[in-house]
Amino acid sequence: MPCICYPIEHLIIQATVKFSEGEDSLCAVATLRSLRLFFTSPSPIANKNRGFPSLLLNIKKPFYHKCRRMSISNSSPSHTDSNEDAGSSPIPFDYAEIVVIRHGETTWNSSGRIQGHLDAELNEVGRQQATAVADRLSKESKVSAVYSSDLKRALETAQIIAKSCNLNEVIQDPALRERHLGDLQGLVFRDAARLNPEAYRAFSSPKTNQEIPGGGESLDQLYQRMTSSLERIARKHKGERVIAVTHGGALRALFKRAAPKGLSQGKVMNTSVNIFHLSDSDDWIIKVWGDVSHLSKTGFLESGFGGDKNSG
Template sequence: MASTADRGRFAEIVVIRHGETCWNASRIVQGHLDSELNEIGRQQAVVVAGRLSKEPKFQAIYSSDLKRAAETANIIAKVCNLPEVILDPGMRERHLGDIQGLTLRDAAKLKPEAYKIFLSGKRDGEIPGGGESLDQLNERCVSCLEKIASKHQGERVIVLTHGGVLRELHKHAVSGRSSDGRIHNTSVNVFLISESGNWTIKTWGDISHLHEIGVLNNAFGGDRTSG
């Protein structure tokens, strides 16, 4: 853990993916559509909240305004005695256009153009139906986290977000290199962002708090097919 003096040079931001949802378990593309936590997701939120409550004090908690993230954040805020969750649409998952609300199998049949662009991985590929490109997502979420960091230099804060956003934050922090492996529900990821805008990843993909509950390895989202 960094000393108080060290923390004066940067914001320490604990970024957490929301708990598991019914749509994750059913492998349905969520994007900007709202889905609620399932019972496992609520248990995951309680456990990660207990973990965070034992750490040095947090000054604030922010969250995507999508229900699955906000619900996770509210559980954490209550356990960590944080007075309010600050909702920020800048931390939303990528808008996935025409494939939102479909399984990938159905999307391939019903929305083949959107499906093809989604799986292509092209950074500038905007998904039909109002979807974002990966470059647009990156610009949005990186800008949002830097604004949060600028308000909390020398402090620790929590941010609840989504798998696709976390993948882009990692890419920015390590100069364009994508994260390997899956980003699990309620994984703990710690970024240090300095006043001069330098990013460092202190912790990545930590799910040690889930050893009793476990994770759903075949759920949708958290890998390169985010959402």
């Protein structure tokens, strides 16, 4: 049965929207029950950065068979051996566990500038975020390899993680890059419609095969590139845990592959932890989605560009 983790604020919005739109009452009731459990639990989770446990969403007959094996759950912020979280539980021999991380924050993230394939570097906050997630991952199950987009913001994040996990090499893979956003790249997002209306219209099109002028990718092209890349990594690492550092729009494409249609992924935060299990039989299981509990001291940026529909 599918379950998904969200910050507490998102749960309240989900429940309100489901009732106001007249959606299947089971979905809304499950949301409210999870909220009640949150506030009545003897040890409620106070950290809003941590994903929410066991929220049952979108349990509808057309999607049930398709997503019954998907278990989106929380990992513990303390990472102790007594917790049966995805960071310490055994990996089935016929699956690869891929921990997919969004890169740390950049100055362009904080200023709302569109990055795409342009090579912005991490800012100081981004480096602190990368150090925090690296420390977390080093205390979890052994990592066999670290892969990364070859763009600087992802590569530097990956290098910090690899060092913390006692790995000497980061395997660079251009297929893990962000969506190419064509002529929009380098523009501040709020100015994009005015400065390049043609590219902005293409970007905003509901057609998933719509490319963006200036060499920009369509959503279909991004989806194909990212899913093929993760499947290629999975085939090399059956029974192992590996890390892949990528980008917000790229992660959203992976979510679409693993989750049933209509399930909202929310915003993908900088250095969020997202864990996928992939098998040769074409099973994709999301074990953890959007966990930023490691950023409780560092802080994380909710207003910057990227990680939502604006990044692909």
